[in-house]
Every structure is written in structure tokens, then in C-alpha cells.
Amino acid sequence: MSVVVTALVTSLSILTAILTVTAWAIWFERKFVARMQSRLGPTMVGPSGLLQPLADLVKLLQKEDIVPEAADRRLFDLAPKLAALCALGAAAVVPFSASIVGAKIDLGVLYLLAIGAVTVLPVFMAGWASNNKFALLGGMRALAQSLSYEVPLVLSAMVPVILGGSMDVSKIVESQIATQWFIIGPVWLGLPAFCLFMLAMLAESNRIPFDIPEAESELVSGVTTEYTGMKFALFYLGEYVHTFVASAAASALFLGGWDGPFAPGMHWMVLKTFALFGFVYWVRWSLLRFRSDQLMRICWYWLVPVSVALLLGAGAWVVL
Amino acid sequence: MSSKPNLDTTAPFEHPLYKTLEKLPGLSLGTASIDDLLAWGLTNSLWVFPMATSCCGIELMASAASRVDLDRMGTIVRATPRQADVMVVAGTITVKMAPRVLKLWEQMPEPKWCIAMGSCAISGDFYRNLYSVIPGIDTVIPVDVYVPGCPPNPEALMHGLLRLQEKVHAARRGVKVVRDPNPELMAITKPSIPRLCDAERTEELTRAQADDAMRVTEEQTSEPLEVAYAPSTPLPPVFAPDFAGLLRELGVDASSTEGPPIVPLARHYELARRLKDLGYRQYVSVVASHWPAGLGRKGKDDTEPEHYEIAYILRTVGRGSRVATWVVRAAIGEPVPTLFPLFAGADWQEREQYDLVGVRFAGHPDLRRLMMAENYVGHPLRRDFPSDAPAAPWR
Numbered sequence: 001m002s003v004v005v006t007a008l009v010t011s012l013s014i015l016t017a018i019l020t021v022t023a024w025a026i027w028f029e030r031k032f033v034a035r036m037q038s039r040l041g042p043t044m045v046g047p048s049g050l051l052q053p054l055a056d057l058v059k060l061l062q063k064e065d066i067v068p069e070a071a072d073r074r075l076f077d078l079a080p081k082l083a084a085l086c087a088l089g090a091a092a093v094v095p096f097s098a099s100i101v102g103a104k105i106d107l108g109v110l111y112l113l114a115i116g117a118v119t120v121l122p123v124f125m126a127g128w129a130s131n132n133k134f135a136l137l138g139g140m141r142a143l144a145q146s147l148s149y150e151v152p153l154v155l156s157a158m159v160p161v162i163l164g165g166s167m168d169v170s171k172i173v174e175s176q177i178a179t180q181w182f183i184i185g186p187v188w189l190g191l192p193a194f195c196l197f198m199l200a201m202l203a204e205s206n207r208i209p210f211d212i213p214e215a216e217s218e219l220v221s222g223v224t225t226e227y228t229g230m231k232f233a234l235f236y237l238g239e240y241v242h243t244f245v246a247s248a249a250a251s252a253l254f255l256g257g258w259d260g261p262f263a264p265g266m267h268w269m270v271l272k273t274f275a276l277f278g279f280v281y282w283v284r285w286s287l288l289r290f291r292s293d294q295l296m297r298i299c300w301y302w303l304v305p306v307s308v309a310l311l312l313g314a315g316a317w318v319v320l
Numbered sequence: 321m322s323s324k325p326n327l328d329t330t331a332p333f334e335h336p337l338y339k340t341l342e343k344l345p346g347l348s349l350g351t352a353s354i355d356d357l358l359a360w361g362l363t364n365s366l367w368v369f370p371m372a373t374s375c376c377g378i379e380l381m382a383s384a385a386s387r388v389d390l391d392r393m394g395t396i397v398r399a400t401p402r403q404a405d406v407m408v409v410a411g412t413i414t415v416k417m418a419p420r421v422l423k424l425w426e427q428m429p430e431p432k433w434c435i436a437m438g439s440c441a442i443s444g445d446f447y448r449n450l451y452s453v454i455p456g457i458d459t460v461i462p463v464d465v466y467v468p469g470c471p472p473n474p475e476a477l478m479h480g481l482l483r484l485q486e487k488v489h490a491a492r493r494g495v496k497v498v499r500d501p502n503p504e505l506m507a508i509t510k511p512s513i514p515r516l517c518d519a520e521r522t523e524e525l526t527r528a529q530a531d532d533a534m535r536v537t538e539e540q541t542s543e544p545l546e547v548a549y550a551p552s553t554p555l556p557p558v559f560a561p562d563f564a565g566l567l568r569e570l571g572v573d574a575s576s577t578e579g580p581p582i583v584p585l586a587r588h589y590e591l592a593r594r595l596k597d598l599g600y601r602q603y604v605s606v607v608a609s610h611w612p613a614g615l616g617r618k619g620k621d622d623t624e625p626e627h628y629e630i631a632y633i634l635r636t637v638g639r640g641s642r643v644a645t646w647v648v649r650a651a652i653g654e655p656v657p658t659l660f661p662l663f664a665g666a667d668w669q670e671r672e673q674y675d676l677v678g679v680r681f682a683g684h685p686d687l688r689r690l691m692m693a694e695n696y697v698g699h700p701l702r703r704d705f706p707s708d709a710p711a712a713p714w715r
Contacts, residue, residue, distance in 0.1 A: 030391060034389070034391060037385070037386060038386045039385070039386045039389040039391060039392075040389055040391075040392055041389075041391055041392070042391060042392060042393075042394055043392045044364070044392055044393045044394070045364045045365075045393070045394050049392070049394070051364075052364070052365075052394050054361075055360065055361050055364035055365045055394055056361075056365045056394070057361070058357060058358060058360065058361025058362075058365075059361040059362050059364075059365035059405070060365075061361070062358055062361065062362060062431065063405075063429045063430070063431075064429035064430040064431075065429070066402065066427075066429050216399045220399050220400050221398070221399050221400040221402075221403070224400070224403070225400045225402065226400075226402055227402060227403070228402045228403060228429040229429060232402070232403050
């Protein structure tokens with residue numbers, strides 16, 4: 001009984017924390033971007049515009065819920081829920097400290113990658129169900145892109161798995177604490193694997209420079225073109241949670257997780273996650289967008305061979 | 321978008337439980353604060369759909385940039401109408417654009433508002449009597465805030481958004497938000513069709529506009545095009561295009577000093593083909609003009625019937641470019657041979673002349689309107705076209 005209660009309490013608190021953090025991450029992004037463009041960002045809603053995400057939420061709750069006549073209604077309703085669910089589900093195995101983790105499972109990395117791969121399904125579902133040419137084009141692009149970038153993502157995530165000798169994320173972090181963070185050692189394979197992981201992660205969560213599925217100049221708003229109110233909010237939320245969880249996974253796999261001096265472990269984990277999260281925004285508002293063909297060429301000509309080489313290198317290092 | 325809800329406002333609807341519930345302690349306070357919260361959310365997150373068609377759009381972009389920065393009050397620009405709350409109509413709306421604006425407006429989810437930005441969106445301004453411009457967007461969609469200016473500066477737009485916030489709050493509190501129009505001013509600025517707020521606005525007009533907005537506009541009117549282009553002979557070794565010599569050879573009188581030579585319709589295509597072979601490969605333009613009866617090249621001339629003059633300009637390509645210009649005359653309704661088989665560039669240019677002046681080009685594969693709306697009546701650049709012509713149901 002107490003096991004169930006503990007699990008429930010832990011998972012609920014992680015869920016609440018992630019949702020809250022994500023809401024204010026949107027505020028953070030808007031301020032961050034505004035500063036980059038010498039603007040101020042939200043200032044009028046609450047102190048420093050801190051209540052802006054809340055106002056957006058209250059607004060979106062009140063909006064009319066439009067389902068296009070020609071849309072596939074059931075899929076159309078299901079897609080945003082599934083998108084938010086998949087993104088939140090991935091957070092289950094990310095350890096925020098030695099004790100704060102939703103579910104300690106032996107195949108944590110596999111679960112993480114699998115859930116990450118499933119997130120493309122609701123996106124394509126939305127594109128298909130909207131019965132809108134822009135949404136469908138966006139969905140098709142998302143599908144092609146995510147399936148391609150899945151390969152370097154998985155292969156580069158295998159490097160810390162091999163170095164750490166386990167598929168459990170917590171065990172990987174512990175082995176980093178015992179030796180050193182995989183981004184600096186014990187072999188030079190960690191850093192390139194980390195870069196590959198971040199690149200593939202950007203593409204997986206459809207972020208600039210890989211955001212061709214929602215390319216606003218061509219596709220109106222991509223798969224979310226027909227979504228209004230809370231359904232759109234769920235998509236938006238899913239996207240941010242996905243980026244957040246992927247940043248957390250990257251810091252656990254490569255940056256030593258909760259390892260750090262002076263402060264308790266969770267502070268370090270959150271700090272590292274936010275640093276990577278901020279990096280994603282920095283990239284997002286600095287770079288342009290790739291073309292579809294450039295995107296595919298980068299993946300199959302460069303990222304996949306390099307990640308295969310890294311995987312083989314890591315295997316050889318462990319064996320020898 | 322019912323402009324005039326059919327409700328008797330003098331006797332508001334009252335639920336039977338209302339009197340009882342009103343006496344419950346704290347209930348009205350609770351509902352009032354929830355209402356305030358909802359209005360606070362609505363007003364502080366006004367996402368804009370930029371219906372920007374002209375120069376006002378530049379100011380709209382500037383208001384989202386630094387210095388004014390609409391994001392300060394939580395206003396961001398969304399690319400899809402499904403996620404927008406405020407449509408900012410920034411710019412001149414033409415008869416062809418109006419159905420699209422209405423369609424986009426109806427795609428926006430309720431609650432939604434409209435800001436008419438700039439004098440063209442408000443009243444059509446100095447394009448007001450033009451054959452193709454609608455006299456103000458409030459003849460099509462209900463406008464909440466008018467931001468005057470030509471164009472208004474970003475500060476003015478921000479002020480408009482702040483006024484919209486006030487309006488939403490007032491409406492939520494039950495304060496009646498109606499314009500207080502100056503009847504004299506309203507009479508002066510009366511558009512050619514009634515505004516949505518005018519008393520003489522009819523349901524038929526609203527329905528006609530809605531029907532026009534739902535009209536399928538992308539249907540193919542003619543068979544897909546398959547044209548064998550006339551093959552060009554290679555350029556002669558000595559490149560010396562001789563336009564005057566060619567005209568002499570074809571028996572055209574080129575002695576007139578009052579403009580380019582007039583070529584008989586029968587030799588027109590032949591001339592163009594020979595010119596192409598001579599090296600005039602670039603089709604620069606075709607310009608048609610309409611001459612009413614009694615008006616000719618020398619001014620008033622009672623012997624002149626009503627006719628078209630169609631001027632063609634061809635050019636050689638490369639250095640030392642030469643230009644060939646000639647004119648054909650055609651009676652009203654008389655078909656003019658198309659130059660499309662010789663020059664693919666003639667396609668849209670001839671369509672434009674057909675659309676605006678009314679010249680029939682014989683043999684053109686796809687002679688549809690190009691500039692004006694598909695269901696526009698008449699050819700607006702003819703001399704006999706009334707300058708304030710109506711274009712139902714938009715002006």
C-alpha cells in the first residue's frame with residue numbers, strides 16, 4: 001500500500017512540477033527572445049509579465065472549440081490529448097535526483113526513446129484528421145523528419161548506455177558520478193555524441209532549425225492549423241514538455257545528472273536542464289530554417305554515419 | 321456574426337431561480353470575481369490575426385518590434401485564424417479580397433474582435449469611389465475599434481488595443497458598449513452599401529456576402545493547356561533587325577507621324593511571327609485602350625466609330641536592344657488574334673487587357689479575368705465605365 005502511495009505522490013509531484021515549469025518556461029522564452037530582439041517582452045500582466053501564461057490559459061479555455069466539418073472527428077479530438085500524454089509520459093523515467101524519479105525501470109533509456117518516437121504519431125494524426133492541405137503537408141514532413149532523426153538519436157543515446165553499462169538512466173548517472181561526466185570522459189566519444197543527441201533532439205521536437213513541419217511562411221501553422229482553444233494549448237504544452245524532457249534526458253545521459261558540488265542533487269539537475277532548455281531557445285531565435293532536402297541530407301549523409309562510428313568506437317573502447 | 325441579434329433588450333431574460341440565487345450570501349461576489357478573472361484572461365492575451373494588405377501592415381509589423389512591442393501586453397501574432405482573437409484589418413480591401421476576409425473572419429473562434437486599422441480599412445479613404453475597393457470593412461464584418469491614420473503609427477495601434485481591452489471589460493460588466501455616432505458625420509461618410517451597424521442593413525445583403533465568400537473560386541473554367549509553340553529559326557549570322565523594312569515588305573503604311581504604325585488585323589500575326597524570327601524575342605507588353613465614338617488620334621473626329629487600339633511592344637534581347645512597336649485597331653467585339661503561340665508571355669498580359677478593357681483575343685487558351693474578381697461585371701478601364709460602379713454585394 002505504502003509503495004502505491006509513494007509512487008502516486010512522487011509521480012503527481014513530478015507531473016505538477018513539470019507542468020508548472022513548462023508554463024513559466026513559455027514566459028521565460030518570451031522574455032529571453034524579447035531581450036535578444038531589444039524588446040521587453042511581457043511586462044503588463046502581473047509583475048514582469050509573470051502571469052502571462054496564466055492569462056493565455058484562461059483565454060484559451062474560453063475560446064470556441066471548432067472542429068472542421070470535413071475533419072475526422074475522433075482522431076481530431078484524440079491527437080492533442082495523445083500529444084500531451086506522450087510528452088508527459090516520457091518524464092517518468094528521468095531521475096531528478098537519486099531518489100526523485102517517477103519510475104525506476106531497467107530499460108529506462110529504451111522507454112524514453114520509444115515514447116519520444118511515439119510523439120510523432122499524434123502529430124501526423126492531427127495533420128491527417130484536420131483534412132486541411134497545410135496540416136497534412138506538415139504532418140507528412142513531421143513524419144519523414146522524425147523517423148529519419150530517430151536513427152542518430154537512438155545511436156547517440158547508446159554511447160552513454162555502453163559507457164555506463166546499463167539501460168537504467170539512474171545507473172548511468174551513478175556510473176558518471178563514480179568516474180566522470182560522459183561529455184568529458186572517460187573517452188573523447190562523449191562530446192560528439194552529446195552534440196549529435198542535441199541536434200537530433202532539436203529535430204525530434206520540431207524546433208528551429210528543423211521546424212519545417214510548421215514552417216509558418218509556407219504552411220500557415222503546420223499540423224495545428226485547424227486547432228483552436230484548449231486543443232491547441234495541449235499541442236503547445238506537449239511541444240514544450242517534449243523539449244524539457246529531452247533536455248533533462250540529455251543532462252542525465254551526458255552531463256552527470258544530479259552530480260555537482262555544494263548544493264543538493266536536484267538543484268544541479270534542474271540547473272543543467274534549464275541550461276540546455278535555454279540553449280534550445282537561443283538556437284531557435286537565432287537561426288533560419290533548413291529546406292526539406294537539406295534536412296534529409298544532413299541526417300543521412302552526416303549524422304547517421306558519424307553516430308554509427310561513435311557507437312562502434314564506444315563498443316571497442318569498452319571491450320578493449 | 322449576427323449583426324443585429326433579434327432580442328428585445330428592454331426586457332432582459334430572467335431565470336426563475338435567479339431571485340433565489342441572488343439572495344445566497346457570497347454567490348454574486350464569487351461569480352463576479354470569476355467573471356473578472358475570465359475578462360482578465362481575455363483582455364491580456366489578445367492574439368492578433370494580421371489581415372495586412374498594404375502599407376498599414378508595415379506599421380503593424382513595427383508595433384510588434386522593439387520600441388512599441390505589443391508583446392508587453394501579451395499580444396502576439398498568429399499565422400492561422402483558428403488561434404487568433406483579434407483580426408486587425410490593415411490596408412485597402414478590394415472587391416476580390418473582401419470575400420476572403422469574410423471567410424477568414426468566420427474561421428476565427430468566438431469570442432473575437434476586429435480592429436479596422438487605417439483610413440482604407442475604415443472607409444476606403446481616397447480609394448472609396450474606385451471600382452474595385454470596398455467602402456470600409458465595417459460593411460462586411462463588425463468592427464470594434466477604429467484606429468484612424470494613413471497609416472496610423474504603432475502607438476496608435478497599441479492605443480486601439482488598449483481601448484479594446486476597456487471595451488471587453490465593460491461588456492463583461494454588463495455596461496452597454498455602443499458607439500455614439502454623430503448623425504451629420506455619418507451622413508457625410510455614408511458608404512455605397514449599408515454598414516453592419518446601420519439600420520437599413522438587410523439580412524439579404526449579409527446572406528449575399530456570406531454566399532459570395534463561400535463560392536468556389538478555384539474551379540477550372542477551361543481545358544488544361546496544351547499548345548505547340550511556334551519553333552524559332554536560329555538567328556541570322558549578321559544580326560540586324562530591320563523593322564521598317566519588314567513593314568514595307570508587308571505593305572503597311574508606316575508614314576504616319578501620329579504614333580506607331582497601324583497594322584491591319586489580317587497581317588498582325590504574320591508581322592509578329594516575322595519579327596520573332598528577326599530576333600525580337602521578348603514580349604514586353606500589350607496595352608489596349610478604348611476609344612468612344614467620335615474620338616480619334618487627331619482629337620474630335622465624327623467619322624471615327626467606337627473602337628479599341630491595341631499597342632504591342634517587342635524587344636530584341638542583348639546589347640544594343642531594338643524595340644518594335646505597332647498598333648492594331650479592332651471594332652468592339654471583333655476578335656484580335658492572340659500572340660500566345662509565339663510568346664508564352666502573352667498569356668497573362670492578354671488576360672489583363674481582356675479583364676480591364678474587354679478586348680477579345682481569338683485563340684487564347686484561357687481567357688479568364690486576371691485582376692478583378694471572377695464574378696465582376698464589366699470592364700473597368702473602358703471610357704464608358706461609371707467611376708462609382710457598384711460591384712454587388714461588396715460595393
